[in-house]
Amino acid sequence: MRIPDIPRIRRVPRTPRCVSMALAAVAVLAVVTGCGASGADADSGRSGITIRIPDPGNSGVLARGKKDGSLAKALAKVNATVVWTGSAGPLAPAAQALNADQLDIATGSITSGLTSLAQTPGFAFFTATAPDPVGEGILVRNGSGINSVQDLVGKKVAVNQGGTGEYLLLKALAKAGVPADKVERVSLRPDQTAAVFNTGKVDAWAVWSTYSVAELGRGSAHFIADGRAVDSDNYSLTAVRSAFADRHPEVVTALYRYLHDGSVQEKRDPAGFLNVTTDAGPQALTGAAKRTQIAFTRQGGTVEPITDADVKRFKDVARFYAEQKVTRAEVDIAAHVIDVRKLAAGKAS
Structure with missing residues (x-):
């Protein structure tokens, strides 16, 4: 069925889920490859370690950190420099970029994470934010x-x-x-x-x-x-390229601390993290939409380490996805979790 002037609707195919993710990844990888550092450059850098993160856009902790320089200062303490690569988006295509060594950090939902892990993952999760009770x-x-x-x-x-x-x-x-x-x-x-x-x-x-x-x-x-009404366990997660975490645990730890502290501040003052670079145009939130986002953020979670209790809920989502035939089998997500509290000491599991 064709719909004039808007994207064509298609029914969900009953073919393997990796097909659409791979297609979506092509666009992301094209952007990332065009403006990102190579794998060798990303790990060493001319003046230290380079960490490649998708550009955060106009809102959130990373957007504010990019504008005011506070993220650069936090990373400089561990001899690291951020390179903004491409733009933030769904985790599924970003996971493809992580696997291709074109990106070091990405964020997204546990649900997209599971379908990405069902492939051959080269990344792990190191932070979790509790499911959104009111915004989804x-x-x-x-x-x-x-x-x-x-x-x-x-x-x-x-x-x-x-x-x-x-x-x-x-x-x-x-x-x-x-x-x-x-x-x-x-x-x-x-x-x-x-x-x-x-x-x-x-x-x-x-x-x-x-x-x-x-x-x-x-x-x-x-x-x-x-989300509350459907008993959602749809956590928001931060993923890191596994090889990067192995080589630079101190950078991952520093990034976690920055994200955690920033998320605490954001929950207290949501308006301070909106319209960071512009308060006009399609990227900006104004009027009722801005008020709605502020209310959602105040009821949301903060960036935290992944605990055993979190992993148990992750497993519930993996089991549900397998039962619903979204994935072919239950994904072992516990095998792809880093305990950031132990990471700097080299004891992550």
């Missing part, structure tokens, strides 16, 4: 007549295949007792879904705060179930 969920347009998860039967729901969106939808359906095959999953890139959703080509959107804030801020849509 199943979004519907006001006046759609969809008032509950049960009302999704026979409807089309936009998801990002193998990532947060598909996870949230499957969790919502499972909790509501709705068979997954009673709802049509429509696989779309998150940055292309708003137009499809707002023109009614899909009935609902399984989405997270990066994209839900704009819709909620316009007052044209609402959640029928948020």
Whole structure:
């Protein structure tokens, strides 16, 4: 089915999930390769260690650290320099860049992490932020007549295949007792879904705060179930290239401390971490959307080390993904976790 002037909707294929991730990775790798350092240069650098991180855009701890120089100062203490490489985006394509030695750090959801780990990973996770209780969920347009998860039967729901969106939808359906095959999953890139959703080509959107804030801020849509309602275990994680962590544990530790301290400050003063480089244009949040994001951040988590309790919840997500046939088998995520508290002493597990 073709839709004029907006991305073509396609049904979720029943082929291996790695196909779409590999295609998405091509674009990311092209950007990364064009402006990043080589593997040798990244590890040694002319004046110390170079750590390659996706450009953070206009909001968040890294964006503020880039602008005010505080991240550079923190890394200089361990003889490291940051190189901003490409731009931040979904973890699945970024994981491909990590595996290709074109990136050292990436962030994303545990759900995308699992589908990436199902391949041949060259990275591990070293921080966790608790699942977002209010900024992610199943979004519907006001006046759609969809008032509950049960009302999704026979409807089309936009998801990002193998990532947060598909996870949230499957969790919502499972909790509501709705068979997954009673709802049509429509696989779309998150940055292309708003137009499809707002023109009614899909009935609902399984989405997270990066994209839900704009819709909620316009007052044209609402959640029928948020992260808390579906019992989401969708942690946000920070990944590091395994070889980099092995060679430079002190840099990874310093980055963790910076992210943790910054996230604590961000939760106290969310507005101070918004519109960091510009307060106008498509990257900026204003009005109701800005107020919505501030409210979400205040209710969110902070960047923390990964604990045994976290790993247990990661395993629950891995088991759920295998049961739902998102992955072919249960991914052993525990084998790809670093205890950053022990990393500097060379005792990470």
